[in-house]
Amino acid sequence: MKQKTFLISGFIASLFLAGVVSFYASSHPDGLEKVAEDIGFIETAKENTNADGVLADYGVKGVDNERLSVGAAGVIGVIATGVISTGLFMLVRRKPGSEK
Template sequence: MLNNRRFYIGGFVVSLFLAGVVSFYASSSPDGLEKVAEDIGFIETAKENTNADVLLSDYGTKGVDNERASVGIAGVIGVIGTAVVAGVAFKLIARKPRMVKN
């Protein structure tokens, strides 16, 4: 049994590694839904994402030309961002004595 500290640090480091390093090797083929939409034809109804100009759009970091670094930085930011948002959210949700005000 790992102690808490080791377990959580371990899990976080594994996530950082997957999103920051391994993600470069991910398949760039369209995913299931996208492929089905292409094959059948309803991909044409897709509109450009209203959010397409965002800094990390499509898991690339704007202004970083090196592909490995571009996706890696995006992944690391995503992992840290998710950790902050989910960490705070679940901490508030789990707080017992008082209900969180909406």
């Protein structure tokens, strides 16, 4: 498979997973949260400093449709992660022509 085809397929798959499939994810507490609830130390948790953020808890503030809200948050997250991480890795990489 061509490099370009491979990367684009992977990116589209990520967009689909975060933008569409994420709506069907389990809403039960994750492992750490459940253990903290069962044992009792959940009470020491403080509210997240970004809890009022526009995208807090994987939803777009003001968008009432749950499917749309989580999907849009997912798409924004995928694009942000893609741009920032690819940018960083391209900066860090061995440049062509440089030694080793």
